[in-house]
Amino acid sequence: MQLCRRDFVASTFAALATAPLLTGRALASGSLESTSLVNGFSAGGTADLMCRWVAPKLVPGFATTAITDNRPGAAGQIAVSYVKGRPADGKSILVTPTSMLTIYPHIYSKLAYDWRQDLTPVSLGSVFQYGLAVGPGVPPEIKTVGDFLAWTRKSDNNANYGSPGAGTTAHFIGTLLGEGAGVKLQHVAYRGGQLAMLDLLGGNVSSVIAPVGTLLQHVSDRKVRVLAVAAAQRSSFAPGVPTFAEQGIAGMEHEEWFGFFLPAKAPQELVQRLNGELRSALKSPDVVRGIGEQGLKATSSSPDELASILNTDMNKWGPIVRKIGFRADS
DSSP states (O other): OOOOHHHHHHHHHHHHHHHHHHHHHHHHTTOEEEEEEEESSOTTSHHHHHHHHHGGGGTTTTEEEEEEEEOOOGGGHHHHHHHHTSOSSSSEEEEEETHHHHTHHHHOSOOSOOHHHHEEEEEEEEEEOEEEEEOTTSOTTOOSHHHHHHHHTTOTTTOEEEESSTTSHHHHHHHHHHHHHTOOOEEEEOSSHHHHHHHHHTTSSSEEEEEHHHHHTTOTTSSOEEEEEOSSSOOTTOTTSOBTGGGTOOSOOOOEEEEEEEETTOOHHHHHHHHHHHHHHHHOHHHHHHHHTTTOEEOOOOHHHHHHHHHHHHHHHHHHHHHHTOOTTO
């Protein structure tokens, strides 16, 4: 049958008019072919494991396949920049800790991204605490933070701590601890918490500040002792470890979190669909247990709640960074 020009134009406009409806139905049916959970760290770390536990829960509700995509480098910045440049179609989901988004803007004069312009908040994923641990190079009678600080005053060689990287929350916790106690604690930056722990076990650094889950992996042989947790309350993963505040050291409540993000201008229908899938995934007993083994407490939120948390954390860290005077690119 031959169409006249008028019929052809009418059918074309009809097809265009129904395209958004078809896209909506595709999203509603969870028919994305694939999605990737992108993080900026190597395999085996907490970010990687967070992705590997959550990804299977997005199948088949959100996508037919879901994989973990590790893009390490530049202290987590490469993954953020990668997702920033992807289409906002749900095929690339950023999973990142807060430091890359709320601390880095204060320590780098130039960042390749700004979360307010380049990302769409979807949901929190987990929260976690940092702890201070000492290793075999520290005498066994050192049992509290006060003991440790007194010991560091005896020799500059004792006054050091390792962290997962320069400009991270752990780095600044150590700086604030030293400044508050009048002790110049030398910071030793590593490319991840596990590398810092290896040097702690080897006696190359006196202490390490890292996520509680990272520290707890090494306490069973009694070579590592966790002295304090940098949180308002004790960690449910280490209930026997007191907080800094319990030991008379104020201003050390600096919890961190992982969040899920889409590229900027993601359709609200897509954001809400992914948010619902993530909320369900983070309630799953095996996910709660799996990431809990890394010291991560599964925690979800609405997109607006996550955006509010980001703004609060950015406002919090600005004055702290200015007081410390640290610049990553100076």
